[in-house]
Amino acid sequence: MIGLIETDSSELGPLRGMIETDSSELGPLRGMIETDSSELGPLRLMIETDSSELGPLRGIVETDSSELGSVREMIETDSSELGPVREMIETDSSELGPLRGMVETDSSELGSVREMIETDSSDLACVGKLIKTECSGPCSVKGMPGARRVAYFYLYGLSSL
Structure with a gap:
């Protein structure tokens, strides 16, 4: 499954989303969302997993906002x-x-x-x-x-x- 979403909104600012999976029960999965919003500031979200029941998983969230300041969040797991x-x-x-x-x-x-x-x-x-x-x-x-x-x-x- 491959999906691409893109919108330019006065509330959300430019928004781009991409989801890709090669799956026998979710196999490799990649998702990316990016928005530049007056409320949220630049926001980037990336999720990647290579899974036989969730295997290595990586997620990154980043935003630079006048209210929140710059925020970076990274989650990584290598799991059995x-x-x-x-x-x-x-x-x-x-x-x-x-x-x-x-x-x-x-x-x-x-x-x-x-x-x-x-x-x-x-x-x-x-x-x-x-x-x-x-x-x-x-x-x-x-x-x-x-x-x-x-x-x-x-x-x-x-x-x-």
């Missing part, structure tokens, strides 16, 4: 039941300041998980957060000792955690 998964979100906004978030897991049923969120905002000041979880069976959360723990878990206004 969710294998390694990586998700990255980044925005540079006048309201939120620079914001970066990353989630990573290497999983045979959720294995090691890492999550990092960081923002530098005039309202929130400097906030850093790192969560690391490693599990074989029930998950346990491992902290970081001493100075490394303070450095990785730094929160504005707190000298230690």
